[in-house]
Amino acid sequence: MELTCQVFTVHKRVSLTISRGTTAQSTNLWLRVAADGLEGWGEAAPFSIGSHQQTLASLGAELTALQIELRSYHPWQRQAIAALATALGLQSASRAALDVALWDWAGKATGQPLWRLLGLDLGHIPPTSVTIGISDPATAQQRLEDWLQRTQARAVKVKLGSPAGPGADRAMFQRVYDHTPEGVSLSVDANGGWDLATAFAMAEWLSDRGVTYLEQPLPVSQDDQLGTLRQHSPLPIFADESCFCRQDIPRLAGRVDGINIKLMKSGGLTEVLAMIHTARAWDLQVMFGCYSDSSLANGAMAQLSPLVDYLDLDSHLNLIDDPFQGLTLAEGRLIPATAPGLGLSHDLPATPSPPCPADA
16 A cells, blocks of 8 residues: 655634643644555644653654555555554554544445444534633633634533633633523633642532533643542543543543543544543543644544544634535534545645655
């Protein structure tokens, strides 16, 4: 099979600020796997979680090297390809791009969307939340109103953990809460921006305002305190930065109520499925999230969305130049395509220019 890799840059309609910083654009990687006249697509998006970073250059170097490594393989050799990816030590975002491309190819080869191959029911898809980043109260209110007008959102996620402290968090959230229509749920993600005492106090305060769940209230370095927080928190606690893959789930069980699975953290749809089943075995709830992903990565996750409790796949909805099309937003729910594979189209140049960066 033949691999082609190229970069593309997407720009946010509104910059997103979380406890770790602000992003306005992202340069991602588009991987194409071709064989037997069919092409499967995958996306790798660079991301950073504290000291853990997967950069554009390092991901590009890995995917460029794969062009040679995989020439003698066929897309149906999924097990052998996965073993090679492990042996090469590929980062999770590189593995995600490759794994999704192979799934997309398989769906096209069989003439079916992935959700149908897996026997899933699109009627079970929960609404996707839309995200309001850390800001002053007036800006947060404007962002809420913009989201509701553009998307008919039924769920809103508010980023807290402001460097200005819990007082700023309360002021911002209260403004959002006061202007959220009936029937629209609110959740909170602190991105590890609180200590234990602040998390206790904020969980109580947010519970009084009907918040559905609290995501990553403590930094990863304080995972051992999650159990204490959960024991006394009136809100369900979800782990995000603390949970990359299935091996992380057993140590989090009993400390949290659920996990946030992201394509780039996990390493692909194959691992996402394994994480869902592992989480369910430990009686944990499951959420899908995203980084600065286009409709390609979010479209892949949407194929499995009937299996989860919550969705936070809104990054592509905040792009002014998303090059991929095929996802539908209906009454706040993200509906995957019915065409084979991921069922997506694109408006990127037909030739790979510029190619993936080759230097790590």
